[in-house]
Amino acid sequence: MSVLRKINAQLEDMAPADRQIGRFILDHPDQMLKLSSAALAAETGRSQSSVVKFSQKLGFAGYQELKLAVSKAKAQEWHAPPGMIHGSIEVGDGYLTILQKLISSKMLAMQQTLAVNGEQEIERALTALNDARRIHMAGVGASSLVARDFSYKLMKLGRNVLHDSDSHVQMANASTLNAADVLFAFSYSGASIETLRIAELARERGATVVAVTGLNGVPLTQVANIRLYTAADEERVRSSSITARDAQLMLTDLLFILLIQRQPDANDYVHNSETAVSVLKAR
Amino acid sequence: MSVLRKINAQLEDMAPADRQIGRFILDHPDQMLKLSSAALAAETGRSQSSVVKFSQKLGFAGYQELKLAVSKAKAQEWHAPPGMIHGSIEVGDGYLTILQKLISSKMLAMQQTLAVNGEQEIERALTALNDARRIHMAGVGASSLVARDFSYKLMKLGRNVLHDSDSHVQMANASTLNAADVLFAFSYSGASIETLRIAELARERGATVVAVTGLNGVPLTQVANIRLYTAADEERVRSSSITARDAQLMLTDLLFILLIQRQPDANDYVHNSETAVSVLKAR
DNA sequence: AAAAAGTCGGAATAAAAAATTCCGAAAGAT
DNA sequence: ATCTTTCGGAATTTTTTATTCCGACTTTTT
Structure with a gap:
């Protein structure tokens, strides 16, 4: 399971500080990838140590490992969208949607x-x-x-x-x-x-x-x-x-x-x- | 373009130290993700600073960013839907094998x-x-x-x-x-x-x-x-x-x-x- | 209700890792 | 052959990460 899903699943059962950090990561995963643990702490109004502990509670050795996992999750999300998107291409569709619909049509x-x-x-x-x-x-x-x-x-x-x-x-x-x-x-x-x-x-x-x-x-x-x-x-x-x-x-x-x-x-x-x-x- | 491709493309034009580091990353990308810059340096017999410089020459701010990019590249590469057969089409391949290889090549x-x-x-x-x-x-x-x-x-x-x-x-x-x-x-x-x-x-x-x-x-x-x-x-x-x-x-x-x-x-x-x-x- | 045990979370600190600087050596240019 | 540029490692500085420690708050136990 992707880290993001994992965080999302556990979010409710987390302590306030962890929940806040988790929410930020879910909301801004790309931004999070560019932040150091201290910067992320500042961003969420929590302490740097809490960020590290958050990572460890998820089963990673530390913050770095979490970042790698998030990066991986993001990349996979891009490639293997949650189920191929079906339906015809519509006028309002965004770039990514069109891309996915086109490729899945071709494959099919x-x-x-x-x-x-x-x-x-x-x-x-x-x-x-x-x-x-x-x-x-x-x-x-x-x-x-x-x-x-x-x-x-x-x-x-x-x-x-x-x-x-x-x-x-x-x-x-x-x-x-x-x-x-x-x-x-x-x-x-x-x-x-x-x-x-x-x-x-x-x-x-x-x-x-x-x-x-x-x-x-x-x-x-x-x-x-x-x-x-x-x-x-x-x-x-x-x-x-x-x-x-x-x-x-x-x-x-x-x-x-x-x-x-x-x-x-x-x-x-x-x-x-x-x-x-x-x-x-x-x- | 994925970092790995980029490294591969530039490999020939690199200085010896960089080429050695690049080759190691291409050969063992998963291992590289777990290594610190110093550890990677030790692994390749080069200095830690060379590893950082290698990262920077590729356009990243530093080694950390390179790692994130490699992680992303690996994740994207790992797209293969179950049942896809890899490897080139060989003379002895049966009908079904050829079929699968052809379609997976096209998808890729x-x-x-x-x-x-x-x-x-x-x-x-x-x-x-x-x-x-x-x-x-x-x-x-x-x-x-x-x-x-x-x-x-x-x-x-x-x-x-x-x-x-x-x-x-x-x-x-x-x-x-x-x-x-x-x-x-x-x-x-x-x-x-x-x-x-x-x-x-x-x-x-x-x-x-x-x-x-x-x-x-x-x-x-x-x-x-x-x-x-x-x-x-x-x-x-x-x-x-x-x-x-x-x-x-x-x-x-x-x-x-x-x-x-x-x-x-x-x-x-x-x-x-x-x-x-x-x-x-x-x- | 009070004490004990446990959890939470931040400050401080230690440890590790990363990035920069500096300098000698090698390669290339003139 | 000399000058210039590039290369690359050692040493150093800076940044980042991980751990420890401790007070505040919660929950459980008696």
Whole structure:
């Protein structure tokens, strides 16, 4: 239990002097960290020895130890807020609240995304990816960025990847696919017209279609051979596109890592690519 | 930034005595918390005064303050929710292990990124963003995707944003900046030549330069007016670019949300933009 | 109700720790 | 090779912490 909680719990049963000192620490923990025992005594109108005794009654060797404990407690409080704060981000929220809500939304999106996809389906996607002659990526808007991010990563592994942010170019590329190829179609709603049409075309041409959609990804999921789902916490963060994107990235990152595991020479590829890029660094 | 990171970063440039003291603190932070300056001196074979001077060189008033900072840093580090698996992803790891390692790396990157940026610096970036006549984004490679993602979001709020993935175009755009404009420069290494040159040009032209770099973002940070840091957990996940990107997105998402809070009509803008896009949906 | 026992809390003091000063040695610059 | 700067420890001063001691007040016991 954190010291602050401990002090708070015992506050009622303390002698007046101790209670006064305890209250001050609870009210101004940050200030207390900067004060010496004598200064704290002056601040509370008590004696320096009382401050030391207060520390010892709490089980510490002395005032210094108490300070360390308070510092630790404050830091932990900052990081592990008393239970994650739920609910959507509101206009009146303070900086810290927003921060906590944002991070907890992101975590939830990632965890749920991992939870909704079974290992078999991931495995199937992975095999398709690994065996593909060419990998084609489709996606518009924010999903296009995820597609591109994934493309870059796969290229680092020496894979044959095609992606363009222009949906007409994507469509043109899709018309060249065949049974040896894989199309990754990203659309959180599952209803983006361009992505849908591209997926349909790819399917007609015999390519394996992997759909990455939100939980209700109809109609895109109906076109797909392999279905992967992303869970975004739309209620929490105002613009849901944030967590939808995080969920998509969680999934593509996972596929990337798993693909590395399957490819013995992956490290060489990644290393070479990094060496090449480092030529473009200053210093 | 946590003291431990700070010590680690400066360790190389320290004088022998300081390096020895610093190394001991990095190696045994918990033990150090129980030691007095003299005891730490004895432990490292150095003098007590050197320990105090070491503390002061790091910017603290004295050894006591350093101890408080270390205690705080340790507490923050000790964030790991139960069930998190540490260590880098290895070849032999099973599906579940990889999953857990990946997610914990991502969480850590996000949390540390929030931890290293003070509210004031975020506030400054926000004000610059809010008051900017035009917002220009620079970044190459993976950072370019982050820049683009951020651009899209800001555009949804009706902001004047410029971004192109081609660095020559970015440079040309930068040449049109003036004191009323803001340049966001993304580079995890802080050393990408193109981004650096663009930032220099923007700075010369009087624009406010916001640098978003990793913890050691030199030389880009030296050009910047406002410095934001991203913490990636490079050791854990093979390709560090994953967590570096997550950290950058964490930061841009935070800025976006905070900007929404400041803009009363933000909801209208977002709503209109979503309505417009929904025309492109099937169903 | 009075004495005894115990608690509380501050002043004074002792002990410890921290911070500063000073100076010689080593490294670097000119 | 000489000058300057930096480094780092010994010694000293200052500050902070911990202990002791004692009077005032409370509670218990007889």
